[in-house]
Amino acid sequence: MESVFIGELTWQQYQARIAAGNAVVLLPVGALEQHGHHLPMNVDVLLPTAVCERVAQRTGALVAPAVHYGYKSQQKSGGGNHYPGTTSLDGVTVIRTVQDIIRELARHGVRRLAILNGHFENSMFVVEGIDLALRELHYAGVEGFRVMTLSYWDFAEDPEVIKKLYPDGFQGWNVEHGGVFETSLMLALYPHLVDMEQMEHHPPATFPPYDLFPVVPERTPRPGTLSSARGASRAKGELILEVCVNGIARALRDEFGAQH
């Protein structure tokens, strides 16, 4: 059976899939960013790619190569861009990367794209890349190209799921950087890349109602995570995966309809 990854197809295989009509392409967008003492720095690429793979298997969509570098880590969502290892792009580079990829997909005949973002900070630059690309497509007389953007974690918002993941209470997505959510997913998907021995427990990060630039590094919990991964488990990861893959597959069907 053919791979769901575009990169693993020949151009003829890809062409056949697009020509069959109504093809949906999934684009994972991530970052190279510190995720504390116990997680590797490619979490934001690995996780949306894994979700994309499963969604594609279920729906017949195709997965484009992930964007491996993302926008600058912000203190309140990713600890800040001052950590060694975190390797970020300027905003305009993210914008143009997204814009260029869409322009090319449209040339291939694709008209349905879902961008799965694994790194919160990318969001608005992805939006701008889409807007500029759609503007260009309009100039080119290409209408009907539709893009869905999503952060996979937004599909785990069901209160029952939240309760299972956080039996002692949910702190909010704001502090979910290297915490129970991402760590559980990594345990389910890439356990050899997680070192729970190194995981450092700490209370959830708290921040004032403003941001400072340059950041005051001491305001990020020392390991770089914003909440503790204590309580993460492989089972929780599998639950998240199931919920997110189901939800995203449904969203694609609702918005983009069936594929051939």
Place this chain on the structure above:
Amino acid sequence: MESVFIGELTWQQYQARIAAGNAVVLLPVGALEQHGHHLPMNVDVLLPTAVCERVAQRTGALVAPAVHYGYKSQQKSGGGNHYPGTTSLDGVTVIRTVQDIIRELARHGVRRLAILNGHFENSMFVVEGIDLALRELHYAGVEGFRVMTLSYWDFAEDPEVIKKLYPDGFQGWNVEHGGVFETSLMLALYPHLVDMEQMEHHPPATFPPYDLFPVVPERTPRPGTLSSARGASRAKGELILEVCVNGIARALRDEFGAQH
């Protein structure tokens, strides 16, 4: 007594204020964006400017001319950029505007800037403008320039305040576009620009856990607001103003210290 608005000072008055040391400049950043049937389109400029003015009066800070155009309205936070009247800038234009203003303030000798954002969609582009400006200042050998960014509504998060504003329950900031919060502030500050007769009541907007581009216009409540302004009042506006001005003044003191 001298104006707090830089634009109303002569260059000598301004120079004297900067030379006195530790001057703080406040920059309101807004948008021209639809705010429903009952509010004018400059709400996102008027409100942060008014907050800046009051903070400046209390703290001795100076207020730079507002940035009157902002980034594209998003459906889940501002109704979407398809409305007539909403007049938005590309991301890179917002980025460069902020970057240029900071470069110039630094040339004047300013080292403390607080950017008060009145339009949610600006946030990440403002962040990028700051980052690029600080990078440039570093090249120029200017160190020690510090920037605070804030959205004034984040200073009204005290549960007691929220309870007074939303006695029937708070729907979250997500749907606060042209709702009780902004309308109350406008009633307190610019009542002649509010037409409560035209206000259209509707349940809070609900959206799926993803975004679509182009937006599906029908998913925005028809008037363009994301929640109803029913329940807005001048008294609530005055409460918000007091709470926000107090909080921001305190934040400036905490982070930037006393001015001379």
Place this chain on the structure above:
Amino acid sequence: MESVFIGELTWQQYQARIAAGNAVVLLPVGALEQHGHHLPMNVDVLLPTAVCERVAQRTGALVAPAVHYGYKSQQKSGGGNHYPGTTSLDGVTVIRTVQDIIRELARHGVRRLAILNGHFENSMFVVEGIDLALRELHYAGVEGFRVMTLSYWDFAEDPEVIKKLYPDGFQGWNVEHGGVFETSLMLALYPHLVDMEQMEHHPPATFPPYDLFPVVPERTPRPGTLSSARGASRAKGELILEVCVNGIARALRDEFGAQH
């Protein structure tokens, strides 16, 4: 009666005005720039905005929010960009701001725009913004968008007017920075922002037939003005206003025809 300022309208009011056909939008473009010891730094925004307001009242046009920051002050026209307080944008930022605003107005259905420039240095960057916007509109299949650009002072060139303003002889527009012309207008419109006590008399600036970069600061008259405001008066300001408003209203009628 509805405001002439777009920012003070709801989107529905604005939409109705555009839909009525042949709507003309006026865009004041200014700067934050030193204007000597006796004038505030927002002169280049206040004056074109005031002219726009009056033209709009007479013609039924609408006034968009002013662009409050402009291109770098040049020594021979604005004293130079080395003064504290003068806060200028890079050329490309001005270009893109104008381009973005036109693109959005076109989306709203506007086809007639007049840009009233209050800051000489903006001129060519405004022109480029217009050219790029019209190019884009052509790509988008939008034809028939027409833009007028003007500097309001060019409407006061009638020799009889000049004679009344400068009974001792006119030095030319080149040295009109903070001189009789702008000061008279400010006295007529915003007298509380003028401090004639601080006005420093000096002979008109003279410059060699070339420019130097970096500027030699001493070549600008010390107060920053290029000619003396001695002789400015409220009456002259009113005369200028009348002449300019009349002339611009006529130009709009001649070029853009009647509005509905």
Place this chain on the structure above:
Amino acid sequence: MESVFIGELTWQQYQARIAAGNAVVLLPVGALEQHGHHLPMNVDVLLPTAVCERVAQRTGALVAPAVHYGYKSQQKSGGGNHYPGTTSLDGVTVIRTVQDIIRELARHGVRRLAILNGHFENSMFVVEGIDLALRELHYAGVEGFRVMTLSYWDFAEDPEVIKKLYPDGFQGWNVEHGGVFETSLMLALYPHLVDMEQMEHHPPATFPPYDLFPVVPERTPRPGTLSSARGASRAKGELILEVCVNGIARALRDEFGAQH
């Protein structure tokens, strides 16, 4: 004897000239632009290059290769950019070209540059290129780089010269596009490229006190010139050349001092 043109030197010859200290480089900046029925389209390159050559011979300066393409022709100064043959650059291309050349000259050790502009519309984009380059040089720790910009015609403003050139009265530089001034210079320098038989006499162009975009082509006199070249002569061209070369040589000496 060595050429004054940098392009005709070996790198060693060039290096020796720079190393001798205080070298001045002259950069002609022009355009490919229609100049009526009797003049070729490279007038704006040929004339400043010829002036540069003579100034260099007199002062020991060096002449860099001309920038052969310039900013878009404007109706009131060059007839408009709608003519066939007129081949113009976007503003940012002009800006970056100037910026790049200055960066490289600075690397070579040059610290004195005079930019001779032959095409009015280039002016502000050249200014911006210089400003961005000086900003960069400051980042690089290179101080003391000085740039003079000039339009050679500004050195012919002596009333006695004007009287000789325009015995029947001077219409102003505004309409000097393909008129007596440029045609006389071409007759003195490149008579084989002038075809006075084709020259079409017409009254000076008159324009309203505003600009329209797109231009109304009929408002430019049909041949594309803004005033008539009747009255142009080789002798006048030689007078202009002498006056301009003298004036520019003196300006270089005044501002940049003697070369070694």
Place this chain on the structure above:
Amino acid sequence: MESVFIGELTWQQYQARIAAGNAVVLLPVGALEQHGHHLPMNVDVLLPTAVCERVAQRTGALVAPAVHYGYKSQQKSGGGNHYPGTTSLDGVTVIRTVQDIIRELARHGVRRLAILNGHFENSMFVVEGIDLALRELHYAGVEGFRVMTLSYWDFAEDPEVIKKLYPDGFQGWNVEHGGVFETSLMLALYPHLVDMEQMEHHPPATFPPYDLFPVVPERTPRPGTLSSARGASRAKGELILEVCVNGIARALRDEFGAQH
């Protein structure tokens, strides 16, 4: 033992490696590009990444996440950018991506980078990204950052190796797109992604001594390869790998010295 892939390290592991001094980072730069009927479209990412991995294992270098999208395929080197599936970036996007990554690596303390290019068309844009990054680092006062760029195939130029690979004669690197070289490497490294059954034999592509835009698609051999992969073998792939890894490891040692 720790991974050689930066993405699989925690920030602390990475930091320790950089702090040990003289760390070398390897950056694979590829493309998503058709490679004929028998190879997948991610060849240009897979191959340099695999070479990097082996070089890193031998030398102690670290491998950054690959850049997965590259510059537009050219007809004479990659068949042309008109194929479905080929998904390319604009030049400036490639430039900025490289520039941003270098800026960040420098912030981490890295001073030695080798960029392994797997897609010929990237070359000059990578060069420009490096040049702009080094310019910026100079502004920031960071000196001593050194970058090596290489295409791994240039290390297989030993005539004896060439003879083993191409016993019937070498056609030159120009036509090595999806031919014996890349196919052999894929057979050695990722045999499951190669389908030799689909491989279409054809004579080497021949082109005129110029390029045309838009390309004439028929001038590319139908499968998209520029020479036939007949003759490719796993053994050849292993030979290439050994030769390239040896050569690159030696080059790193020669230029960057020993690592700690």
Place this chain on the structure above:
Amino acid sequence: MESVFIGELTWQQYQARIAAGNAVVLLPVGALEQHGHHLPMNVDVLLPTAVCERVAQRTGALVAPAVHYGYKSQQKSGGGNHYPGTTSLDGVTVIRTVQDIIRELARHGVRRLAILNGHFENSMFVVEGIDLALRELHYAGVEGFRVMTLSYWDFAEDPEVIKKLYPDGFQGWNVEHGGVFETSLMLALYPHLVDMEQMEHHPPATFPPYDLFPVVPERTPRPGTLSSARGASRAKGELILEVCVNGIARALRDEFGAQH
């Protein structure tokens, strides 16, 4: 007889040529770059311009003004960008210059352009300029614009010609910087600009199979040439010229057909 140089035509002459149909424009693209001790720095402009002139005389094509500055000299093709005198543009400046010129030619009605590159390093930036311009023309609804790019030396690849030029064996184009090829052409075309007395003989440059940034200057042969010009002669230059002009004229006929 009319000049083949567009710059020496009036706009009417140019218009008539374009209107006649099927006009071909030739654009020489060069650089200001060191070429050793015996050649001037404008070789890369002079040579393609001379080739263009002869091709135009033979085919009826027109020659646009050359682009006089080019992309940064690379060590292996031009000695490196560290030499004094070499004056290079950033990549994006080259890209935009080409893009702007094409946009304007298309406006004039031109549909056939051949870009003759005299400076190897320009190649990919010219390609990108063309691609962006064709994309824009597509937006503007202009189809059928075709561009040929070529380096004139690629037309001298006939083994018999190579044998006559290099009787002792050809080292490859890689080291042809200021060597027999360019020097012979200069001797045939501009002998007064060649100083064979200063020519420094040296063995061909050899480089490792990678590039380093910043370059190691000592790896370029001291004079800056990459191979010796010993053996250059006027006769060889005339042979090259004949072969290249013939070949290019034939290519234009083959691809663009006859002109009227």
